[in-house]
Amino acid sequence: MLGHAAIPHFRPPRSCAIRLTEKPFALTGYDAHNYGLFIFNIQARGMDDVNLAGTLDMIYDVAVAPDRWPALLNRLTRDFGCHFGGMNLTSANRDEWRAMAVGVDRAGHQDFVRRFNRTNPIALRVPPGLADELIEASNLIGRSEMERLEMYQSFFRPNDMGHTARMTIWHGRAGTQSITIARSWNMAAFNDKERSLARTLIPHLQRAARVARHIQNAELLTRAAESTMDALPHPVILLAGDGRPIYANRGAERLLRKADGLISGHDALTAASSAATRALEALIGAAARDPGKGGTMRLSRP
Numbered sequence: 001m002l003g004h005a006a007i008p009h010f011r012p013p014r015s016c017a018i019r020l021t022e023k024p025f026a027l028t029g030y031d032a033h034n035y036g037l038f039i040f041n042i043q044a045r046g047m048d049d050v051n052l053a054g055t056l057d058m059i060y061d062v063a064v065a066p067d068r069w070p071a072l073l074n075r076l077t078r079d080f081g082c083h084f085g086g087m088n089l090t091s092a093n094r095d096e097w098r099a100m101a102v103g104v105d106r107a108g109h110q111d112f113v114r115r116f117n118r119t120n121p122i123a124l125r126v127p128p129g130l131a132d133e134l135i136e137a138s139n140l141i142g143r144s145e146m147e148r149l150e151m152y153q154s155f156f157r158p159n160d161m162g163h164t165a166r167m168t169i170w171h172g173r174a175g176t177q178s179i180t181i182a183r184s185w186n187m188a189a190f191n192d193k194e195r196s197l198a199r200t201l202i203p204h205l206q207r208a209a210r211v212a213r214h215i216q217n218a219e220l221l222t223r224a225a226e227s228t229m230d231a232l233p234h235p236v237i238l239l240a241g242d243g244r245p246i247y248a249n250r251g252a253e254r255l256l257r258k259a260d261g262l263i264s265g266h267d268a269l270t271a272a273s274s275a276a277t278r279a280l281e282a283l284i285g286a287a288a289r290d291p292g293k294g295g296t297m298r299l300s301r302p
Contacts, residue, residue: 055079056204063208064215073102076201077181080194084161084182091175094118104159112155121149122164123178128171131206134198136190137164143185160184167198169205177209243268243284261299272302 058072073085086101086109097117101109117123125140137146143162146152155161162185169177226247229236235252239245245264248256256264263270269284271277276299283295 051079052200055201059201059204059208060211063211066212069100070102073100073179076179077103079197080165080181080183080190081187082181082183084159084180086180087177088113088117088180089175089177090117092173094123094175096175108155108159112151115154116151120151122146123166126166126168128168131168131171132199132202134190134195135166135168137166138189156182163187163189165190165198167202167205169202169209179205237264237269239269239284239288241288243281243288245269261301271299273300276300 055075058068058075061068062072069087073087077083077085082103084101084103086099088097088099090097090099094117097113099109099113099117100106122137122140126135147157149156156164159182161182164180164182166181167179169179226249229247229249232249232251235255236249237245237252237256238247244267248264256262261272269280271280279297280299283297286295
C-alpha cells in the first residue's frame with residue numbers, strides 16, 4: 001500500500017534572505033519569517049555593519065551546529081575586547097552542568113566549573129530580572145571582595161581575569177544558560193558601547209537557543225518515530241514529495257538489499273522493468289499530490 005505517511009516534523013520551511021553582508025543572511029524554516037522581521041528592524045536602526053552581521057551569522061550557526069560554539073565564543077571575546085569567553089548550561093540546583101571556554105586551558109576551566117559551579121558567589125548574585133542586559137560583576141561584588149574569593153585566586157587571577165560580565169541566554173525552572181566574558185584589570189571597564197552591543201546580541205542569542213531546543217525536540221521525536229517503524233513487522237519506506245527515498249525501516253532495508261523487484265536509488269525507487277517503474281512512479285506521484293489516493297500494485301521479480 002502506498003499512501004501519505006505523516007511523521008512529527010516542523011511546519012513546512014519558509015525562507016527569508018536579506019543582504020546584511022556580501023552574502024544573503026538566510027534562515028530557512030524554524031519560523032524564519034519572524035526572524036526576518038526582527039533582522040529587518042535591525043537594519044532600519046542602522047546596525048547592519050559587517051562585524052555585527054558576521055556575529056549574528058555565527059549565533060544562528062550555533063543553533064543548528066552546536067560544535068560551532070568555540071568559534072562563536074572567540075568571536076564574542078573579540079567583539080567585546082576580552083580574552084576569555086565561556087558558555088555554561090547549568091541545572092536549577094547547579095549540580096549538573098555543561099561548560100566550555102576559549103582563552104584558557106580546557107582542563108583548568110573544567111576543573112574550575114567542577115569545583116565552583118554550585119557555590120559561585122558572583123553567579124548566585126545575578127538577578128533574574130536582568131536577562132536583556134550585560135551583567136557586570138562589578139555591580140554585584142566589589143573588587144576587593146572578589147579578589148579574596150577562592151575561585152578568583154585559583155582561576156581568575158592566574159588567567160588575568162578582572163573585569164567580568166555575563167549575558168543570560170535563558171533562565172527558568174530547568175536551569176540557566178549564560179555566556180561570560182572577561183578581560184584584565186589593566187584594561188578599561190565595560191563601557192556604554194559594549195552594553196549597547198550586548199542589548200543587541202542577547203535577543204538573538206535567546207532566539208537561537210529556542211531554535212536549538214526545537215531542533216533537539218524534533219530529533220527526539222524523529223528517533224522515536226524511527227524506532228516505532230523499525231518495530232513494525234512489514235517493510236516501510238518513507239519518500240519525500242518528489243519520490244526520493246528518505247527512510248527505510250529494518251524490514252525495508254532487508255528487502256531492498258535483495259534488489260528482488262524493488263531497488264532504491266539516490267533519487268527514486270525503481271522496479272524490475274521500465275513499465276513497472278513508470279507505474280510505480282505514477283502511483284507515488286498520485287499519493288504525494290493527494291493523500292487519499294494511495295493504492296496497491298504487484299511488482300514482478302526479475
